[in-house]
Amino acid sequence: MTSHVPEPTTDQPAKSFGGMSLRKALALTLVGLTVTAIVLVGSVSTWKIWVSERQAIETDLSYRAEQAASQVRKFLSSLQDSLETTALLAGIVTRSDANNRVLLARLMSRHSGVRTLSIIDTDGSEIVKSSRMDIVSKLTQLKWRNHPLLSQIKNRQPYIGKLTISAVSHEPLITFAVPVLSNLNKVEGALVAEFNLRFMWEALTVLDLKEGQDAYVINEAGRVLGHSVLHQVLREIHLPKDVVQKHFESAKTGNLSHIFGINGNEVLSVAKQMNSINWLVVVNVPTDIAYTPLYQAIWFSVVVIFLVGTLAAVVAVFFANKLTRPLTDLIFQSAEIARGRFNQGTLNQGASEIRHLSQALNDMSLQLKDAFDKLETAKTDAEKASQAKSEFLATVSHELRTPLTSIKGVTGLLCGGALGDMPAKALDMVKLANKSTDRLTILVNDILDAEKILSDRMSFNFQELDINVLVNNALKENAGYAIHHGVTFAGPEEKLDIKVYGDWGRLTQVLSNLISNAAKFACDDDVIHIAIERQDSEVRISVTDHGPGVPEDYIDKLFEWFSQADSSDVRRNTGSGLGLFISKSIINRHNGQIGLSQGAGEHTTFYFTLPILE
């Protein structure tokens, strides 16, 4: 069975969702929802990890800062206690140089960091002195005169000096002083100790710090007095003011501060204030090390999201396939029907709606099949009838031509007097018969041509043609018409060198048709102009007469099958009504156009165009 049902354009299922298939959209939605849920859960978890990790860092650093502060505090307290005890004994109990020397010796023996010890009076003169390294051969008068420690001591306050570096050993030294009080609680002088801070550093360097952590002690000016990493201790580091401020804030609030550390790297730090001294103990850790567990947790989350997302994608694709399979089958069923393969059967899987739709589709396809079968039968019958009509026309035309030729020959002979003179009335009748034969011959020829056109059997012999030669030849062939109808042909004024690709005989047929029509419908003594014009890539051949023209309401039917404007005019009604139809068909086969233009009662121009052969 053949069918004229158009083929479907694609085998793919119909698309929607912005060009995306339902299956893909469904799968993406499932994946998207799953991944979004995972990302949300992951984000919340990560935030919780972040918060808890920061708390852990803060707790850890606080603990270690307190540990460091305790170490330093213990160290300084021990020194301060020793100084104060020694000062008390020197002021109240001993009150002799010999005994004071013993006190100083004991103190120096107890604290390895003490470099020198002096008891001075309130004017700053040394009363007794002891040194670990230098020879004490004589005492210096007014050595500490105008020194700030004196005013501090007079206010009964301990004094802590600035850090200095020993010129010989390059070790950091700092001066401590406590007041020496008499038994009447009067300030009699001061016990001054020069202390090597390296011993405090050692307390810091043995701290149990985690990897990357470091600890240091700073004074209120931001000077680093000690550091857990030995190579940092002698660099004479002064922290920037903003960092010092943050450290003091941290010491006040106990919170983490985020600063740039001594090495310029980002660190998290916690500071602890020393009691009685305006020093801070700071413990910090680089952020990259501090956050390593956090980064690891985030990476873990990312890996989990990826793996679960992949699993979700696979599951989503599986379910999307399962859900859309009946629809895909339905689409396939429709496509098969569209191809003319009816009766695809009914789907027996999927939702009931899908099965009902499939059943309806199958019923519809069966009805379509019946309709197509009937249509096919009707078409075959019509084609057979058309074939019979063509054969009939050809046969009739052919059968008519032979007797017409004989009649034409006989009437011609009679008109020419071949049988002698005939009565005038008889001669008129013979001439009428002769003319009628001509008309009948033309009609038969036109019918044959029209039939060939309708059945697409008209043959053409295309070749290169000179349009001037073509037109002039046509004028010559139709010269008889001009004489017969009392008109004059005016050929092209200018000879143009234009070539076209066409059939000589058929184009001559068109020209003859237009020229003869013009002659027939022109006024007496009319001049019929035949013109050739170049119009871009085409040539326009026109035939203009000054006859009555074509009625406006008939112009649309002019080039149709068996059409004539006015059949009442016997003189003019000598055509078959097929000429312009045949001419239009011929010109169309030459890729040209044929048409009519006329002025209001002045002239009528029939023209046709042909592509110029370049």
Added chain:
Amino acid sequence: MSFVSEIHTSLSRSLLKPILIGILALTVAACGKDDTKTKNIGFLLGVDVFKNVFEGFKNGMTEQGHFDGKNVVYHLSAAKGDRAQMKSMCEDFVAKKVDLIVTTTNGAALACKAAIKGHNIPMVFTVVLSPVRSGVVDNLQAPSNNITGVRNPLDEFIGKRLEFFKTMAPGARRIWLPVNTNYPTTKHFLTALRDGAKQMDLELMEQEIKSTSEIIDYLGSLDTAPFDAIFIPPNPAPQSKEGYEAITNFADMHQLPIIGNTLRQVEQGALFSYHVDKKQVGHQAAYLVNQVLSSKDTIPFPVINGEPDLVLNLSKIRALGLKTDNALISFARTIIE
């Protein structure tokens, strides 16, 4: 391309690469944390008298968490004062690619400094007098060439010995000093000692002594002691067993006090010694070594000072009828009675 492969490709492009990099980074970070690697330490004993430094060093290392045979291995070499030996032993350490070298004495420090040149091996010296002047380091605060150590500040405190002596023997005036001025380290303390004598109004009777026999010969030639005390400098001849024995015999014979240089000398009859304890030096060196080994980069560590201790022979003071000063007794770290 199928839908599954589209998703796979898309996810792979966006996530797989950073995840793989992250996993790789974590793996490398985990692998790179190699704290358990055994450290090899070369220890060069310049002269045997400093073997206590090694003792103190090992104890200090243990306190710092470095256990002999577990996470640290010591390669001990004793050069017995031979410069050529020191050189070859240092080169041997370098050939063994030890992680760090510890030295005692100026000579050993200089030999190993030359050997590690061009190699990434840190060095920690001990018992070095005037490390800058002797050319071991360029400065004390931040020495370069991957070297640090424990300085012996003898030049700073050697005069203190004369102050202590003067306290015990206020009437003493002349002190015999058997010294080898050509010995490399002598120049680092002799000037300070001379200044101290001047400050304490003492006459330093310097005598050029290059060998033990010269000590024996000189002291044997004396019927009476032309000096009030004997000062033992850190030179080989007076510190050798025979040389010191000759000195103590002479001192006992003539009831002369000896100002010692080591704990052993005080134990063998010297009046006192104010010196840097060798075990304590070793302990300080261990502290430095731990700092250096803990450091990931080659950074300068400051040279630290050895701390002098007073060792007092109270019985000798009393035997010689010298003054027992309570302040000195209080200051003394060790008292022999």
